[in-house]
Amino acid sequence: MGLGSWKRRGRRTLVAAALTTTIVAGTAGWASGHEQHPLTGPPPGVASWRADGMLGRALPDPEAVSPSHLAAFFRGLSATEQHELAVRHPSVVGNLDGAPIPLRYEANALALRAEKRRARRDARNTTLTPQARAAARALAERCSDLLAHDRRILAFDPRGRGQVAEVYGDLSAAGHVSVVVPGSDIDLGSFDRAKDEYGTPTGMAKSLYAAARGRTAVVAWVGYTTPVGLGPDAATGRLAQAGAPRLTRFAQGLTAAGAPKPTVFCHSYGSVVCGLAAARLPASDLVVFGSPGLRADSVSDLHTRARVWAAKDDSDWISKVPHVELLGLGHGADPTDPSFGARRVPAERAQGHTGYFAPGTDSLRAFTDIAIGASS
CATH class of the missing domain: 3.40.50.1820 (Alpha/Beta hydrolase fold, catalytic domain)
Known part of the structure; x- marks a missing residue:
């Protein structure tokens, strides 16, 4: 390939890279972009989960053990113990990969109800800005929607x-x-x-x-x-x-x-x-x-x-x-x-x-x- 061809190829690559910054893969298409901060790490509420001594031993750390180990942990519990963990830590159990699927549905229903109550309190809190109160009303309605019609919610994280x-x-x-x-x-x-x-x-x-x-x-x-x-x-x-x-x-x-x-x-x-x-x-x-x-x-x-x-x-x-x-x-x-x-x-x-x-x-x-x- 001659020098001219290499230059043309290089220009095309640079033009393509420039275009990539403005034409990108989004479902909305052509809106302006805003930098997002990715949500990473364990489920919400994990601190109280780690501190819980209900079973007389430490609960498995969601960040340290694999889903297969978590599945084995839950298989070793009685139905009553599983239910109690879901009630005590709904936001953890509902998002815990490896937990029994029906238990996650139960936990997320509890988490949604709790978040709905919290959002409704915020919506009535006159010390908050109008924007914050409007966002709280929208979140409460969102939780109501997800709780309706026996929807099967396998994960829920409002953060x-x-x-x-x-x-x-x-x-x-x-x-x-x-x-x-x-x-x-x-x-x-x-x-x-x-x-x-x-x-x-x-x-x-x-x-x-x-x-x-x-x-x-x-x-x-x-x-x-x-x-x-x-x-x-x-x-x-x-x-x-x-x-x-x-x-x-x-x-x-x-x-x-x-x-x-x-x-x-x-x-x-x-x-x-x-x-x-x-x-x-x-x-x-x-x-x-x-x-x-x-x-x-x-x-x-x-x-x-x-x-x-x-x-x-x-x-x-x-x-x-x-x-x-x-x-x-x-x-x-x-x-x-x-x-x-x-x-x-x-x-x-x-x-x-x-x-x-x-x-x-x-x-x-x-x-x-x-x-x-x-x-x-």
Whole structure:
């Protein structure tokens, strides 16, 4: 290659990197970005859990033991002891990967009721600013929504922008399990918003559960701090690096509690999380769609035993994102490029960046087959 070609290639790479800072992988698309501080570490309330001597011995440290060890700990308890721990430490047990699934539902219902009471007190507190009181009212309404209609809440953490995981189907008895990992602009307040339904993890999960006719349980997982709008958060892997261990531990907790290895569906920036988690993620299949890249050049770079699938429709604006990674900006190769080595999912009938789970699309039909183990 001549010097002129190298210069042209270098200019294209620099231009691509510059574009990556302004055109990035978010579900909202073109909003202005704000730097987020990722939520990491153990569940809320862990200090009181560590200090509890109810059983006459130290409780296992959520930061120090694996989900499989936590599952073994709970198997050694009576039903009464399990229930008592959920009552005493609902915010810990409800988010404890490896704890029995029904116990987590019970604990999160308790945590939601407690948070609702606290938020209502704050909403009436005239010493707070009007903005703080309005936020408290919104949180109380959010908790009420999550407590309604026997919703199965597998995780709930109101800190920061809030995190949550909701289950569709019988996760304890399911022969197949799917986990939906969302992209940007998703949090406790927006994970089940009515607007742009199939761009939310709840909308995707509901659609897949209905299409599969209950043959897979589906988890809408919002367990990491997502980017907001456009900006450096969405153009870099910082939040994905913080989120990947959380996704890995969550999936390990499912299998430790007796669920099968999940099929993990990763949308937009969520695919960056999945790419960084892939090597340790106990998944049967990894399905990325509307992806800006997985921070890998090929499937082999993911070091995963899971089957890797990729989908992108022609109308998805993610196609405008340069598939480069330079100086920490960008997320690497296009996983739908044949050279990447992923199995291609048809998406001719999907529309835009958030239409892959819309009923009647070829992508949803293919996703359903993957989720129930009917694709080879």
